[in-house]
Amino acid sequence: MKKPLLAALGALMITGTGLAAPAVAATETKTAPTAIQAVTFAGTVSLSNCSGSVVRFPDSEDDDPALVMSNGHCLETGFPAAGEVIVNRASTRTFGLLNSAGTRVATLRASKITYATMTDTDVSLYQLTTTYGAIKSSYGISPLTLNDTHPVAGAAITVVSGYWKRTYACNVDGFAYRLKEGAWTWKDSVRYTSACQTIGGTSGSPVVDNATGNVVAVNNTGNEDGGRCTDNNPCEVDANGTVTVREGINYGQETYQIPACFGLDSKLDLNATGCTLPKP
Numbered sequence: 556m557k558k559p560l561l562a563a564l565g566a567l568m569i570t571g572t573g574l575a576a577p578a579v580a581a582t583e584t585k586t587a588p589t590a591i592q593a594v595t596f597a598g599t600v601s602l603s604n605c606s607g608s609v610v611r612f613p614d615s616e617d618d619d620p621a622l623v624m625s626n627g628h629c630l631e632t633g634f635p636a637a638g639e640v641i642v643n644r645a646s647t648r649t650f651g652l653l654n655s656a657g658t659r660v661a662t663l664r665a666s667k668i669t670y671a672t673m674t675d676t677d678v679s680l681y682q683l684t685t686t687y688g689a690i691k692s693s694y695g696i697s698p699l700t701l702n703d704t705h706p707v708a709g710a711a712i713t714v715v716s717g718y719w720k721r722t723y724a725c726n727v728d729g730f731a732y733r734l735k736e737g738a739w740t741w742k743d744s745v746r747y748t749s750a751c752q753t754i755g756g757t758s759g760s761p762v763v764d765n766a767t768g769n770v771v772a773v774n775n776t777g778n779e780d781g782g783r784c785t786d787n788n789p790c791e792v793d794a795n796g797t798v799t800v801r802e803g804i805n806y807g808q809e810t811y812q813i814p815a816c817f818g819l820d821s822k823l824d825l826n827a828t829g830c831t832l833p834k835p
Contacts, residue, residue: 556626556628556634556677556736556758556775556776556786556787593768594713594715594722594763594765594768595655595656595715596653596654596655596656596657596715596717596720596722597653597654597655597696597697598610598652598653598696598697598698598699599653599699599715599716599717599760599761600623600650600651600652600653600663600717601650601651601653601659601717601718601720602625602629602648602650602717602718602759603631604629604718604756604758605625605626605629605718605756605757605758605759606625606715606716606717606718606719606756606757606758606759606760606774607623607624607625607629607650607717607759607760607761608623608624608625608698608699608715608717608760608761608770609621609622609623609652609663609683609687609690609696609698609699610622610623610624610680610698610699610700610701610761610770611687611698611699611700611701612700612701612703612813612814612817613700613701613703613814614814615687615698615821616687617686617687617688617691618686618687618688619686619687619819619820619821620666620682620683620684620685620686620820620821621663621682621683621685621686621687621689621690621698621821622669622680622681622682622683622698622821623650623663623665623680623681623683624678624679624680624681624701624759624761624770624773624810625678625679625681625758625759625773626673626677626678626679626758626759626773626774626775626808627671627672627673627676627677627678627679628673628677628758628775629679629758629759630668630671630679631646631648634673635671635672635673635674636673636738637673637674637738637739637740638674639672639673639674640670640671640672640674640833640834640835641668641670641671641672641835642669642670642823642825642835643667643668643669643823644667644668644671645666645667645668646665646666646667646668646681647664647665647666648664648665648681649662649663649664649665650662650663650664650665650681650683651663651717652690652694652696653717653720654694654695654696657717657720660694660696661690661693661694663683663684663685663690664683664684665681665682665683665684666682666683666684667681667682668680668681669681669682669821669823670816670823670832672832672833673739673741674739674740674833675740675741675742675832675833676741676742676808676809676812676832676833677739677741677773677775677776677808678773678808678810678813679759680813680823682821699761699763699768699769699770700768700769700770701769701770701810701811701813701814702764702767702769702770702771702810702811703811703814703815704811705809705811706727706745706764706771706772706809706811707727708727708728708729708730709726709727710726710727710764710765710766710771711724711725711726711764711765711766712724712725712726712727712747712751712762712763712764712765712771712772713762713763713765714747714751714753714757714760714761714762714763714774714807715760715761715763716753716756716757716760716774717760718756718757718760719754719756719757721757723750723751723752723753723757724750724751724765725747725748725749725750725751726747726748726750727745727746727747727748727771728746728747728748728804729746730743730744730745730746731743731744731746731791731792731806732791732792732793732794733791733792733793734776734789734790734791734792734806735784735789735790735791735792736776736784736785736786736787736788736789736790737784737785737786740792741775741808743809744806744807744808744809745762745771745772745806745807745808745809746791746801746804746806747804747805747806747807749803749804751805752803752805753774753777753805757774758774758775758776759773759774759775760773760774761773761774762774762807770810771809771810771811772807772808772809772810773807773808773810774805774806774807775806775807775808776789776805776806777789777803777804777805777806778790778800778801778802778803778804778805779802779803780802781800781802782800783798783800784798784800788800789806812830812831812832813832815827815828815829815830815831816830816831816832
């Protein structure tokens with residue numbers, strides 16, 4: 556997981572990066588005028604310690620309770636233990652809803668933590684006290700859609716941090732069969748190319764496929780100083796058990812498997828056909 560936010564802020568001040576203006580999203584080119592979507596902050600949220608986004612599934616409806624996605628390690632109650640799965644736990648956490656320019660336009664409130672874990676993946680999904688349609692009607696902001704297909708190596712992506720109001724553009728470098736960090740192990744993680752130098756506070760950011768505008772992963776960690784499989788220094792483990800350490804490389808957890816676990820009215824069903832999320 557990322558370094559504490561105070562340490563991250565200190566690093567920014569030392570390097571002179573500061574709270575820079577949001578990076579310019581990928582723009583259209585003369586050779587492929589329709590291949591890239593504009594990536595903005597609309598639909599992202601800021602948490603007290605992390606980033607996140609209002610997300611929907613491909614078949615979600617306007618009157619469904621809205622969901623916010625972040626990391627499992629961003630829970631207000633602390634990191635879930637290895638093997639722990641949290642389902643339908645009451646929460647009143649608040650989130651700052653951002654518009655396309657990164658301006659906070661509303662405060663959204665959770666009614667519960669619908670699902671959270673740091674086992675196999677690193678994700679939290681909060682159900683809000685409002686619906687997708689009400690958010691759109693009040694603030695003109697639509698949720699981000701979770702892609703229901705596996706991300707593709709080489710795809711251009713943007714990590715959009717609502718906490719820092721900053722974007723990071725790079726490509727999917729490949730996939731880690733297993734990503735191990737301290738007590739936790741994640742499956743089939745997305746590895747970014749080196750251009751995405753995410754920092755503390757970007758945890759939980761949506762990873763957006765530039766070609767579709769859909770979310771393909773949730774940003775969660777990176778190897779900070781070359782350590783081997785320790786906290787803040789995840790390592791890759793292949794199917795044969797070979798360990799690879801990639802200092803300075805960052806990762807996200809795929810989200811394509813999540814839509815199969817939800818039905819009508821944003822209701823979680825871990826026994827649904829095709830649902831592979833860990834169960835309690």
